[in-house]
Amino acid sequence: MKQIISNNPMIEDNIVIAEDTYKKNQKVKSVYNSGIFEKMVGDNKEKGEPPKILKDFFAGDIDLISGLENGKDRLEVGCGHGRLLKNLSEVSNKVVGIDFSEEQVKKALKQTSENINVNVELMNAENMNFKDDYFDEVLCLNCTLGNMPGIELRVLNEMKRVVKRGGRIIVRVFANNEKVRLAQHENYKRLGFTGIKDEGSAVITDEGFYSRRFSKDDLQKLFNDSGMEPDIREDGEGGFIVEAIK
């Protein structure tokens, strides 16, 4: 039976961040701790399924992974309950999944108990407990970067720090268009979230859920601010895949 092998002190112990940003991210964590995520992506069909554009977007993560080169050491940032870790395990030498939600990490550990090349660690993506230049590839899929209000650049900088020189960062996010925005509203309503509204290019809820969409310009700026030149590709109607080499 796998166990939580690192309980990295959370951000509050390590870095000073604006209180508002800190609170927003803690609320996101509490939503993920409530266990709603499996229903959000349709892994648990108790409350129906997501709208097609989102279902296709979620399935796109698996397509992306199936095209990865075999045998690399990979990190998945925000691995959730481990939906993608088994797929990553099949194409990788080693996989580490990190997440800051205790509940998600417990589930991911259970899901991957048979996958000997997978480790799951409780860790904040803003402040990772890995050496510099450690992984061949670092992935942040399923618009996880869109769940990180105000800390996107810090997380990207951390992803850059822990990937090897010449290694690749792969990010997959929701595209900022009306179809995705409406589908987000529909999906969160289906799940019973309250006070669903728009805040810039994010949809937020009274529970503190936050899910941001990105334009090509947003992504270009974010990666440039981190000192990288991104390759940004549209991925179906709902998303972008961004790749950058360190």
Ligand SMILES: C[S@@+](CC[C@H](N)C(=O)[O-])C[C@H]1O[C@@H](n2cnc3c(N)ncnc32)[C@H](O)[C@@H]1O
């Ligand atoms: C959209 S889910 C994606 C889960 C998984 N990658 C998948 O596709 O099924 C985002 C995950 O990122 C985690 N997360 C959000 N902010 C984080 C942070 N600052 N550090 C670590 N994990 C974070 C959440 O707890 C959640 O499990």
